[in-house]
Amino acid sequence: MSNNIQSVRGMNDCLPEVTDTWQAFEAIVRHWLRRYGYREMRTPILEHTGLFKRAIGEVTDIVEKEMYTFVDELNGESLALRPEGTASSVRAVIQHNLLYDGGKRLWYAGPMFRHERPQKGRYRQFHQVGVEALGFAGPDTDAELIIMCADLWRELGITPSLQINTLGDYESRQRHRTKLIAYFEMHQDALDEDAKRRLHSNPLRILDSKNPAMQTLNDAAPKLMDELDEAALVHFAALQTILHDNGIAYEINPRLVRGLDYYNRTVFEWVTDQLGAQGTVCAGGRYDGLIEQLGGKPAPAAGFAMGIERLLALMETGSVQLATPVPDAYIVHAGEAAQAFAWKVAATLRGAGLDTVLHCGGGSFKSQMKKADASRARYALIIGDDEAAAQQVTLKPLRDTAEQTRVELTLAIEYLQR
Numbered sequence: 001m002s003n004n005i006q007s008v009r010g011m012n013d014c015l016p017e018v019t020d021t022w023q024a025f026e027a028i029v030r031h032w033l034r035r036y037g038y039r040e041m042r043t044p045i046l047e048h049t050g051l052f053k054r055a056i057g058e059v060t061d062i063v064e065k066e067m068y069t070f071v072d073e074l075n076g077e078s079l080a081l082r083p084e085g086t087a088s089s090v091r092a093v094i095q096h097n098l099l100y101d102g103g104k105r106l107w108y109a110g111p112m113f114r115h116e117r118p119q120k121g122r123y124r125q126f127h128q129v130g131v132e133a134l135g136f137a138g139p140d141t142d143a144e145l146i147i148m149c150a151d152l153w154r155e156l157g158i159t160p161s162l163q164i165n166t167l168g169d170y171e172s173r174q175r176h177r178t179k180l181i182a183y184f185e186m187h188q189d190a191l192d193e194d195a196k197r198r199l200h201s202n203p204l205r206i207l208d209s210k211n212p213a214m215q216t217l218n219d220a221a222p223k224l225m226d227e228l229d230e231a232a233l234v235h236f237a238a239l240q241t242i243l244h245d246n247g248i249a250y251e252i253n254p255r256l257v258r259g260l261d262y263y264n265r266t267v268f269e270w271v272t273d274q275l276g277a278q279g280t281v282c283a284g285g286r287y288d289g290l291i292e293q294l295g296g297k298p299a300p301a302a303g304f305a306m307g308i309e310r311l312l313a314l315m316e317t318g319s320v321q322l323a324t325p326v327p328d329a330y331i332v333h334a335g336e337a338a339q340a341f342a343w344k345v346a347a348t349l350r351g352a353g354l355d356t357v358l359h360c361g362g363g364s365f366k367s368q369m370k371k372a373d374a375s376r377a378r379y380a381l382i383i384g385d386d387e388a389a390a391q392q393v394t395l396k397p398l399r400d401t402a403e404q405t406r407v408e409l410t411l412a413i414e415y416l417q418r
């Protein structure tokens, strides 16, 4: 056993090779969001624990057992590492009165924290990109959220499939809840431990059970669909019309309930069977009651969040490779005059917008050339005292078999910029 300190279980380092890929992914995502008129918002990673209890729900898995909560010893406040981004976004929107002049299209990205059992596609620190359309009531907004996802999947070369459902409005959910409790109470003996625990706190979550022994009971349970009000049904139908008109395939999954309490009406998930059990890459829906629930002036809202780790894993099975940057030049130099000139050359190249690594630490030409190769640079720029005297450089291609050439610096720059 080594007694070196390791990273916390379920929390990963992003090493440079992988970070290159993440940056390429993030660049695509930023441009995509800009094309749809969404603007970024950055909120703190720590929030008051009460925010998540109120927003996500006291008896959800996230709040009950996944949240990293601690007491700030300096003032006794209970704080939590954010497990998701919607609660913070809505808190900030209320705090800064952002909806004073109408709806806002917002997005965020960053680490989220949940104390879950780490496995492939499930980590304790993971990363989401989330989108919130706040202040918009119509099904056109739900459709926009879904259609923009489809657009991103095309660009990323992945093909997750879309499941949608409607949870109806508060009143119909309450009616359904009452019927569910009555139904499960009638079948007490058939309930597993989880179901018994949730019977009165969160009966809807019983339907989400992965226990095969619960399936028959769940299949025959009262359906929310039978309780839905006309307005919610019209909303759901209108969403489907827009999806249909825009060529978006979907499946209605009446079982889709989502693990967070704040959803109403439309909910959706993008799922894949290529990532094993961790198959949901993006999930969202409408949460018209949340702003008011957190103390804001009532306003409708909808959004989604996607898991970056899962999306990148899915991309590995696809055909699109994210282009990651390599240095344009690695400058190799030996001799005193050469070194002095090499500093100037490096500054000139960088001034011309070229990514340039200047060799540090001396060593033979041969060992420097090995480093140049390992740097993945396109070219080695070789400078000896001869080159320095002539104010020239020798340009050696590292990624093909072309001959090396000795040229004026200005010519080398033109060459590298091509």
Ligand code: ATP
Residues within 6 Å of the ligand: 084, 114, 116, 121, 122, 123, 124, 125, 126, 127, 128, 258, 259, 278, 279, 280, 281, 282, 283, 284, 305, 306, 307, 308, 309, 310
């Ligand atoms: P799951 O059912 O997989 O636990 P969830 O319903 O808890 O997901 P959401 O809260 O909807 O997930 O978060 C949105 C997305 O964030 C998920 O679809 C997934 O891609 C990603 N995600 C959630 N939890 C994790 C995690 N622990 N590790 C990695 N990605 C995660």
Ligand code: MG
Residues within 6 Å of the ligand: 259
């Ligand atoms: Mg979860």
